[in-house]
Each structure stands twice: as C-alpha cells, then as structure tokens.
Amino acid sequence: MEETFGGVSSVVETSLYHNVHSILRELDCEPQAGSASNKGMLRWTLHNRVDRNPSISIPLVRVLIKELEKAERIDSKVRIIPLLHTLSYAVLQSVFIPEDLYQRMYICLKSLVTLPVPYCAIALNYARQMKMEQIAPGILYQRRVIAEHSLRNDLYPLHEKVFVFIDPAVFPLSLVNALKADVECADSGGDPLIYKRRVLLHTVIAGLGKQCRVDQLAHALEHLGEDLELHFQEVVTILEQRTEDGASEDNQYKTRLQEIYQAILTAAKDPASCPASQAETQLPSPEVSFHVWTKEDEIWNELVNFALMVPADRNSAYLDEDDLKRDSVMSTMSTDSGIEGDMPISEFSAIMIESQGGPEDQSSSQSFYRRPCVRLPKAGNRMTLMMEAIKGNGGYVLSKEERNLTARIVVMGDDRTLGRLAKTLHTIRKREARHLLLTKRVNLEMYYIPVTDQSPPSNQEGFPEDMLTLAGYLGSVDLWYDCNIAGLGAMILKLAQMQTSQSESSDPNTFLLDIISYYTRISQHPVHLPIYSVKICFSGLSTHTVEEVFVAQLEMDFPEVKRYRATFKDTIKGSVRYKKYNLQEFYGAVVSVNYRKASISDREVERGMSLSTSGMLIRVSPSCRVKSLHSVSISFQDTIPTRPSTPSFRAVSVNIRVLEERTFTVCLDKDSRKTFKNVQSIEVSPCLDPGYCHQPSTKSKYSFGEGGESLSKYLNKTLTLPINTFCGNEQ
Numbered sequence: 001m002e003e004t005f006g007g008v009s010s011v012v013e014t015s016l017y018h019n020v021h022s023i024l025r026e027l028d029c030e031p032q033a034g035s036a037s038n039k040g041m042l043r044w045t046l047h048n049r050v051d052r053n054p055s056i057s058i059p060l061v062r063v064l065i066k067e068l069e070k071a072e073r074i075d076s077k078v079r080i081i082p083l084l085h086t087l088s089y090a091v092l093q094s095v096f097i098p099e100d101l102y103q104r105m106y107i108c109l110k111s112l113v114t115l116p117v118p119y120c121a122i123a124l125n126y127a128r129q130m131k132m133e134q135i136a137p138g139i140l141y142q143r144r145v146i147a148e149h150s151l152r153n154d155l156y157p158l159h160e161k162v163f164v165f166i167d168p169a170v171f172p173l174s175l176v177n178a179l180k181a182d183v184e185c186a187d188s189g190g191d192p193l194i195y196k197r198r199v200l201l202h203t204v205i206a207g208l209g210k211q212c213r214v215d216q217l218a219h220a221l222e223h224l225g226e227d228l229e230l231h232f233q234e235v236v237t238i239l240e241q242r243t244e245d246g247a248s249e250d251n252q253y254k255t256r257l258q259e260i261y262q263a264i265l266t267a268a269k270d271p272a273s274c275p276a277s278q279a280e281t282q283l284p285s286p287e288v289s290f291h292v293w294t295k296e297d298e299i300w301n302e303l304v305n306f307a308l309m310v311p312a313d314r315n316s317a318y319l320d321e322d323d324l325k326r327d328s329v330m331s332t333m334s335t336d337s338g339i340e341g342d343m344p345i346s347e348f349s350a351i352m353i354e355s356q357g358g359p360e361d362q363s364s365s366q367s368f369y370r371r372p373c374v375r376l377p378k379a380g381n382r383m384t385l386m387m388e389a390i391k392g393n394g395g396y397v398l399s400k401e402e403r404n405l406t407a408r409i410v411v412m413g414d415d416r417t418l419g420r421l422a423k424t425l426h427t428i429r430k431r432e433a434r435h436l437l438l439t440k441r442v443n444l445e446m447y448y449i450p451v452t453d454q455s456p457p458s459n460q461e462g463f464p465e466d467m468l469t470l471a472g473y474l475g476s477v478d479l480w481y482d483c484n485i486a487g488l489g490a491m492i493l494k495l496a497q498m499q500t501s502q503s504e505s506s507d508p509n510t511f512l513l514d515i516i517s518y519y520t521r522i523s524q525h526p527v528h529l530p531i532y533s534v535k536i537c538f539s540g541l542s543t544h545t546v547e548e549v550f551v552a553q554l555e556m557d558f559p560e561v562k563r564y565r566a567t568f569k570d571t572i573k574g575s576v577r578y579k580k581y582n583l584q585e586f587y588g589a590v591v592s593v594n595y596r597k598a599s600i601s602d603r604e605v606e607r608g609m610s611l612s613t614s615g616m617l618i619r620v621s622p623s624c625r626v627k628s629l630h631s632v633s634i635s636f637q638d639t640i641p642t643r644p645s646t647p648s649f650r651a652v653s654v655n656i657r658v659l660e661e662r663t664f665t666v667c668l669d670k671d672s673r674k675t676f677k678n679v680q681s682i683e684v685s686p687c688l689d690p691g692y693c694h695q696p697s698t699k700s701k702y703s704f705g706e707g708g709e710s711l712s713k714y715l716n717k718t719l720t721l722p723i724n725t726f727c728g729n730e731q
Contacts, residue, residue, distance in 0.1 A: 013059040019046050020063050020086070024079055027479065040488040043086070044514060050093045051282050057094035061101060064090060065108050072112060080112065080119050081727050082480045085522050088126050091133060092140055092521075095205050095281050102134040118525065118727045136242040136253075138206035141283065142199050144521070146236070147406070148286035149195045153233060155240040159309075160406040162286050162520055163302055165293040167413030167420070169673070170453050171493070178499040179492075180290045182512045195284060196232040197221045200264070202281050203235050207257040213265075218280065220264050227267050231260055285510075285517050293417075299409060299424050300431070300438075306407055307442050408520045410447040412492070414467035415552040418448060419669025422531045422551040422721045429719065430690040446526075447519055448474070448723045450489040465670060470529065470552055473622055477527050478725040485519055525728025528720035530622055530630035533687040539663045539680040546676065549687050550668040551721055556616040556656065556682070557637075557665045561588045588614035589662045595654035598631035610659065613637060618684060621650060632684065657681035689719040 023042045050057050064087040071079040087105070091097065109130060112123035133140050146153065147160040164183050171179065201221055205212050221228070238256050291298060411417050425446075432439050450471035466472075471489070475482030495509055529551055536546045594608040615637035622630055635648035658664060658680060666682060668674040692715075 012056055013063065016046075016056060016060050017063050019049075020060075020067060023082065023086075024067065027078055027082060027483070040484040040515075043484055044488075044511070044518075046086070047089060047093065047518065048514065050090060054093060054095045054281055057090050058097060058101065060090050061087065061094070061097065061105065065101075065105055068108050068112070072115075077115070077119060078479065080115070081122060082483075084109075084112075084122055084126055085480065085726055088129065089518065089522060091130065092144065093283055095202060096209050097133075097137070097206075099134070102130065106130050106134065118729075122525070122727065132243055135247050136239045138203040139239050139243055141202050141206070142236065142239055145195050145199050145284060149192065149284070150287070151192055151195060151199070151232075153236045155236055157404050158406065159404065160286065160408065161306055162288040162408045162410060162516065163291065163299070163306075164288055164410045164412065164516065165291045165299065166451075167293055167411070167417040169416055169671070170413040170451055171292075171496075172453070175493065175496040175500060176292055178496045179512070182496070182499065182509050183288050183290045183516065185285075185510060185513055193228060196228060197224075198280055198282075198284060200228070200232055200235055203239060204257060204261050204264075205281065207254060208261060211258070212261060216265060217261065220267065224264060224267055227263075231264060234260055285513050286520065288513065288516065293411070293420070296420070296424065297427075300428060303407055303428075303438055303442055303444070307405060307438055405441060406443040406445060408445045408447060410449060410516060410520065412449045412451050412489075414450065414452045414670075415470050416467070416669055416671040416673075418470050418529070418551050418721065418723075419671055419674065421446065421448075422529075422549050425721060426531065426549050426687065426690065426719060433690045445520075445524075446721070446723055447523065448485075449492070449515075449519070450474075450486050451492050452489075453493065467670060469619075473529075474527055474723060474725060477729055478727045480726040481523070484726075485515070488515060520724075523724045523726045525725055526722035527725050527729050528722050530620055531687040531719050531721055532620060532632065532684055534666070534668070535683040536666060536676050536679055537681045537683075538676075539678050548668055548674065548676075550620070550674075552620060552669045554618040554682075554684065555667045555670070556618070557667070558589050558614055558662065559665055560662065561614040588612045589664070590659045591616075592657045592659055593634075593654065595634070595649070595651040598650045598652050611636070615664075616656065618654070630686070653683075653685035655681070655683045687719045688717050692717045 019042070023046070026042065046060075050060060064083055068080065068083045068087065071077075071083060091105075106127060109123050109127035113120050113127070115123070129140060143156055143158075145151065146156055147158045148162075150159045150161075166176070166179060201214075201218055204217060205214060224231070235257075238253065238260075242253050289302070291302070293299075295301075409421075411421050428439070428444075448471070450468050452467045454465075454467055468486075471486045475486045492512060495511060499509055531549050531551050532554075533547060533549050534554060536548065538544050538546075590610060590612045592608070592610050594606070597605045597607055599605070613636045617635050617637065619633045619635075620630075621633045631650045631652055632654065633648060633650050634654060663678045663680060666676045666679050
C-alpha cells in the first residue's frame with residue numbers, strides 16, 4: 001500500500017533521474033544515423049516503466065519539475081517541450097500526487113507562460129490541466145477513459161476513437177495480420193465494466209489517498225454487481241461538479257468520496273476475509289480500429305459510421321454475405337428503390353406468388369406483400385443517410401450536440417500516403433461545402449507515422465528516391481516528433497516481420513499500440529502542410545481536364561526524350577557517328593513556363609520563359625520561419641554537360657504548356673497510382689478550400705457594417721493538411 005502513494009527508495013529516484021537525463025542528452029546531441037530510434041526508445045521505456053509501476057510517478061514528477069526549472073534558468077528551449085509532455089503524461093499515469101507537489105508544479109508551469117510561442121501556449125494549457133487535476137484529483141484520467149471508450153454518462157458526453165489506416169503500397173500483405181494484432185491488442189476486450197471499475201478505483205484512490213485500502217477496494221469492485229453502474233455515475237458527477245465549483249467545500253467533496261468507498265466495501269461479501277486483488281489502475285489503451293486503406297472513400301465511410309455510432313458488428317461496409325443469408329436473420333438486405341414499378345417483372349411475380357401462398361392461390365389475393373428488410377447504404381448514399389438520421393428516421397439517431405465526437409485518423413506510410421490523405425481531406429471538404437453534416441459534429445484530427453519499405457538513400461549515382469521528405473520537414477519543425485514518431489517508424493516493419501516469424505500463440509507486441517496511444521493523446525498542435533491543386537489538360541480534340549491535388553511533389557516527364565537519349569548512349573558505345581542524330585530531339589521538348597515568383601512581401605511578379613527540357617520537378621516547399629510563405633520549388637531536368645544549366649526558382653503558381661506536338665507524363669506525390677499520360681498542359685496553384693467556393697459573398701457576416709465592404713476577401717482561403725505534432729506551427 002505504501003508503494004502506491006510514492007513510498008519508493010532514493011535508489012529508484014536516482015534511476016529515474018538518470019533516465020530523464022539520458023533523454024535530454026540525446027536531444028542536445030547532433031542527429032546521427034540511428035540516434036533518433038534510440039531517443040524514442042528511451043521515452044517509451046520510461047513511460048512503460050511508470051505504467052507497470054505507477055508508484056514511481058511521484059519521484060518522476062519531482063525530477064521533471066527540477067529539470068523544467070533548470071531548463072528555464074539556463075534558457076534551454078530545446079528541452080522545455082519534451083519535459084512538458086513527459087510531465088503531463090506522468091501525471092496522467094499517476095494514481096496519487098501530494099498537494100505540495102501539485103502546487104510546485106503549477107508555479108513552475110506558470111513561470112513558463114512568459115516564453116514565446118509555442119512554449120507559452122503549451123505551458124498554459126498544461127497549467128490549466130494541472131490546476132483542474134489539483135482541484136479534482138483523477139479528473140484527467142476519468143475524462144480520458146470515458147472519452148476513449150465511450151462510457152455513457154450525462155455530464156461528460158465526449159467520445160473519441162482512433163482509426164489506423166495503413167497504405168498497402170508500403171506494407172506487404174504478409175505483415176497485415178501481424179500489424180492488426182499489434183494495434184488491436186486491447187487488454188480488456190472492450191468490456192465497459194472493466195473500464196468503469198478502473199475509473200472508480202483510480203478516482204477513489206486519487207481523492208482519498210492513504211485513507212483508502214487499495215487491494216480490498218479492487219476486490220470489492222470485482223464483485224460489486226449491479227451497483228457498479230450507480231457508483232460510476234456518482235463518481236463522474238462528483239468530479240465534474242467539483243471541477244465547475246472550484247476548490248470550495250473541500251470537506252463535502254471528500255465526504256462524498258468516503259461514502260462511496262464505504263458503500264463499495266459494504267456491498268462486497270465479507271471483504272476482510274477475501275484475498276486481496278491486484279489493483280489495476282494503469283491507463284488503458286484507447287479504442288483503435290485497424291484498416292488497410294484500399295478504397296479512397298474508406299475514411300469517409302468510417303467517419304459516417306462513427307457519427308451515427310454504428311457498432312462494429314453493424315457496419316455495412318463489412319457485412320458478411322453469409323451472415324445475411326442465415327435463416328436466423330429476420331431482415332434481408334434490400335437493393336431496390338421500394339417502388340413496385342421499378343422492380344423487374346420476374347422478381348415482382350416471384351414476390352407476388354410468395355405473398356399469396358404459391359401458384360395455386362394467385363387468384364385469392366391481389367395485395368402486394370413486402371418482406372421486412374432494411375436497406376443498407378452504399379458509399380454514395382451515406383450523405384442521405386446522415387440527413388435522415390438528423391430527422392430521426394432510418395433507425396439511427398445523430399446527436400444534435402456539435403463537436404462531441406473526435407475521430408483521430410492515424411495514417412502509416414510515406415509521401416504517397418500523405419498525398420492520398422490530402423485528396424481525402426479535399427473530398428470531405430467538397431462534400432461538406434453546402435451542408436455541414438459530418439464535420440459539424442465530428443472533430444477530425446489527423447496524425448502521421450512515417451514508414452517506408454525502402455532503404456535509406458545513398459550518395460551514389462542512381463540512388464533511390466527519398467519517400468519521406470514530408471516526414472523530414474515535420475521533424476525539422478518538431479524535434480520531439482522526430483525522436484518519438486519519425487525515428488521509430490523504421491522499427492514498425494521490423495517488429496511486424498518478427499511477429500510474423502513467431503508462432504501464432506505468442507502474445508501481441510504492445511510497442512506499436514503504446515506509440516499510437518502516446519502520439520494521439522499528447523500531440524494536439526497541428527503543423528499545416530500546404531496543399532496544391534493541379535489542373536491537367538490532355539491532348540486531342542476533346543477538352544477533357546482533370547483536377548487533382550498534391551502535397552509533396554509533381555514530376556513532369558517526356559518519355560520519348562528519355563528513350564531517345566537511351567538509344568543515343570547505346571549507339572555511342574557502338575561507335576556510330578554523332579551527326580546522324582537530331583540535336584533538338586536530344587535536348588528535349590520546348591515548353592512555355594509562366595509563373596508568379598514568390599516573395600516575402602507578397603508582391604508576386606508575373607514572369608515567363610520558354611526552354612527545352614526533358615522533364616521538370618515541382619516540389620512543395622513549406623516555410624518553417626516566414627509566416628504564410630509557402631511556395632513550390634521548380635527545377636528542370638537536363639543532364640547535358642555542354643549546355644548551360646537552367647536555374648531553379650520558387651513560385652506561388654505556375655502554368656506549363658508544351659509548344660510542340662508532344663505530350664508528357666505527370667506523376668503526383670511519387671505515387672505510380674496517380675500517373676497521368678498524354679498531357680498537354682498543367683496549371684499549378686495553391687488549393688482553395690471548397691467551402692469558400694459555395695459561400696455567397698453578398699451574405700457574408702464579415703463586413704464593415706450594413707452594405708459595407710466584405711472582409712471575406714482578407715481571409716485565408718487556402719486548404720492545408722493539418723498533421724498533429726507536439727509543438728505545431730502557425731497557419
């Protein structure tokens with residue numbers, strides 16, 4: 001019992017001090033090959049140690065507060081954000097923290113508010129959380145478990161769910177089952193009673209401290225029975241009211257907790273004679289669903305199911321056809337419109353015969369009978385289903401509370417995966433442009449775990465293309481993200497391969513689930529990646545165009561020129577005279593380039609030029625320091641040593657058209673699935689949010705009074721991809 005409340009030896013505290021200093025030393029060192037992986041492992045090992053033994057959270061909090069005070073004193077800003085997040089997670093994992101330690105922690109966090117952004121914003125957020133935890137001990141743990149596991153109550157109706165999508169272009173199909181087992185290895189099987197027991201146990205211990213007999217309380221909760229729900233609702237009410245009322249009536253608060261504690265022990269059968277149970281106070285993993293991202297609208301479908309609170313076994317996207325054919329299932333799936341005139345004659349006759357008892361009874365009744373059925377929505381009809389749910393029809397009820405649901409979308413892959421995510425976000429915004437049905441009720445958070453199946457680039461000629469350029473940018477903005485997320489991505493495939501090679505009876509590895517849990521719980525500050533749109537015009541008499549978006553790069557290539565140069569090199573080796581070949585074919589195709597050059601003063605200059613090239617590479621260049629200075633870097637591919645090199649430049653937008661009877665190929669975000677051939681011209685510009693395209697300018701609420709000038713033209717209308725990190729950046 002003494003260990004539960006921080007009664008640990010000085011040896012343990014010294015060991016924790018060395019653990020924290022190892023993490024800080026890795027942050028101070030220059031990045032080296034393989035060092036990022038070690039940094040993330042040190043953090044995971046520390047939190048995993050606290051999770052197994054929550055009693056060491058008190059000395060860990062003391063060590064972290066000392067290091068925060070030291071970092072502020074020596075002005076070591078690189079340490080502040082990692083220490084803040086580590087401190088917050090240690091408090092979330094703890095069971096009981098003394099009052100004096102709360103006060104010291106709050107004073108330390110308040111002193112950091114004078115620092116610049118983002119340090120002050122993160123410190124202020126955590127200072128508010130720690131003050132709330134000091135007033136109502138256990139409130140952070142309680143709210144976290146209630147939201148992540150959808151425990152119903154009246155005072156805290158928030159619900160969260162984590163959706164993990166892996167890109168099949170990165171992950172081999174042979175590793176999917178191992179990854180699924182690692183991600184969905186929940187320790188309680190989804191039973192809400194287990195989570196409610198943990199909330200009750202943790203809240204009573206946090207509030208009463210040493211007055212609580214932990215082991216007997218844990219045993220009594222296991223045998224509580226029907227009163228468990230009643231006491232759970234009482235505890236939630238007490239803490240939420242305590243949070244609203246503040247620190248007033250402290251005696252009444254502890255008296256109510258003491259009454260619940262005694263009632264639980266009394267309800268158990270002779271608790272004194274029962275063996276003590278092991279107290280389970282660890283923070284459970286969140287509810288996670290695993291998906292192989294094969295269909296482009298799969299994220300949209302899962303968000304709709306989540307908004308409608310459709311259970312996993314009723315998800316229409318994964319209904320088994322064999323289950324639908326069972327005799328025990330009373331309802332059948334209907335795919336018709338429900339109108340008699342729309343039904344085929346054969347099907348209509350069969351139903352008429354069935355409804356009348358067979359062919360011999362056709363003259364006895366002329367009424368049309370329709371069997372009880374429910375029409376399962378297709379992907380295109382889900383918007384209609386949500387509109388019906390708002391009205392209370394269709395068997396589903398969509399909550400009228402706005403932003404009560406939070407969907408945390410975690411994608412695992414490389415630059416190609418982020419390109420698909422940007423396209424999905426653009427599609428969702430386009431669908432929600434006229435009617436805010438989904439995003440008005442679901443708070444959408446996006447997370448990215450970089451994983452690649454390619455080896456690191458070498459310095460030799462013909463090196464493989466870097467597929468993690470955006471991950472490198474995110475790591476340069478947020479060092480803690482680079483250590484704990486980007487650095488550990490290389491281990492995911494290795495762990496999955498090890499899990500596949502082991503026997504099926506082996507226990508799942510919780511490493512990946514722990515990383516996802518920490519990432520989704522702590523990183524709440526987005527980095528906005530600019531999205532660019534491209535209008536692709538094809539050759540021919542038709543005016544067919546395609547509009548796409550990209551977030552990493554656009555590659556433009558002339559396949560004919562490459563084949564010609566390859567033939568030329570082979571011929572030179574065969575000692576054929578050079579003058580037989582057309583130099584214009586060798587140099588490439590002539591293109592016209594019109595662009596707006598980027599500048600810090602936002603005074604873009606229109607420029608243009610014509611040149612011959614064999615290809616072009618347009619890379620998105622997010623700005624780390626200059627606010628709103630996002631642009632694309634354009635470079636030309638020309639490998640002729642005797643020709644003067646064409647300099648690259650940065651532009652806000654660019655139009656490219658071939659001036660000859662040739663076509664080129666366009667590949668977006670290094671993804672072969674997004675390759676377009678026979679292209680005549682392209683137009684690249686910052687992607688506009690589709691929501692602004694449908695807003696009537698005459699009815700804008702942003703204006704200088706009645707009939708005044710509209711202020712909507714001063715709003716930022718570009719669409720960005722917000723990826724949550726640990727510090728974020730300004731949009």
